[in-house]
Amino acid sequence: MADVAVIDTKSFPSPRHRVACRNGDAGPGVFPRATRCAAVVAAALSLAACASMAPAHEMNIFVQRVEGATVHGRVYFKGGAAAQGVAVRVTDSQGNRLGETTTDADGQFAFVAKTRCDHLFSAELEDGHATRRPGVVRQEQLPAHLPAPGQPADRTDQTAPPTSSNSPTSPPEPKPSIEQPSAGTLTSPNEPSSGGESAAAIAAQLDDIRERLERMETAVRWRDLLGGIGYILGTAGIAFYLMARRAPQGAAR
């Protein structure tokens, strides 16, 4: 009987629990110190958590808008910090290389599409940090006058510099595209052809909302952390059960 009690109390994870269990009416000399220690740990953990819940070393890429043939986007670390001077690789859906650009100090990049096909934007640092999902621009979002991948290019557009200053060979004004962006893709209306300013304002607001959604998706959340702890403690419980079943047999032998 005494042995059982000893195992039980020793197995409790925190010293506070052990003390509290062992001495139901713990003396004032024992309890305060344990309580104080537990409080210090809890305070330190919650302080650390509150200070910086989100930023991470995982990179995300986000295509903000398509203006004519120019694709604007941003590369940021989890939580929103800009990824500066990161090379952004552009490929088509088959993985063929279409070009490359670099982010500026705000993590912004711009790329002028030369062909009308799906564009996938991804970024990678040399130390293994990389974007998990590519930023996607569907071919429907690009102007109709661009040549298809197989055809020879009728223009010599160059990759735009990351800053907003336009190169001399700036992209042509978008012709009013016949195809509308399909509803399934995460796209904003990129042709403020009718409605002018209000459409542009709505587009800007939509971009903002999309970016917030994207950040929410990638943020670390309390419930996820608590869920993870639950899994670990649950596994420990199962391990306890299995070992406790095995223990009497071992003792009997």
Next chain:
Amino acid sequence: MHIYEGVLSAAPYGREILAAGWGATAVGTAIGLRRIDIEQIPRVAVLSAAFFVVSSIHIPLGVTAEHLTLTALMGVILGWAAFPAVLAGLLLQAAIFGLGGPIVLGVNTLIMAGPAVVCGILFRGPLGAAPRTAVAFWGFAAGAAAVALAGLGNGLCLFLAGKQFELFGAIMAALHLPLAVAEGLATASVMVLVRQVRPDLLGALGPAGRVELSDG
């Protein structure tokens, strides 16, 4: 310190590294699981949960952001059982947050749990024998060494896989050094606390709590 899913698979010798990582992790986990007795289960669980939480909380560090790991603490208290603890934490991180992934999990576990075991072997003796005032020093050394070894392992894996790793030196110095200091400070403070409330966890002799327990 995670290597991301797909980074190694695309490298010339990536598959070999991935396989080696899984192999070493399997061996380490098997040894660790065999050494866990019923009394160690809560320790493994609590430290695994602490690792999971702490390494999910990222601290901004210049352009990028890094996180603490407390692997040295795991190594000193758990020994080889750090392998299953780290594996569980990383598995959950991969499943819940998408950090790392199932294929690269073996390499990532090795990168973090390997230094933990090494630090456990190196520092458990000094920590147990150290007077209370020296615990902070050894704790700092253990924490910093664990991060340095993990950073080294990370770079080595990418290098061996044939991945261009030009920024190796710069990143090690610029990012892992402050991280090692932060990890060292965190580990030292936890070690001091553990030494006060459960000195037996650090292998110290004559713990008062132990004696009290056995006569209960």
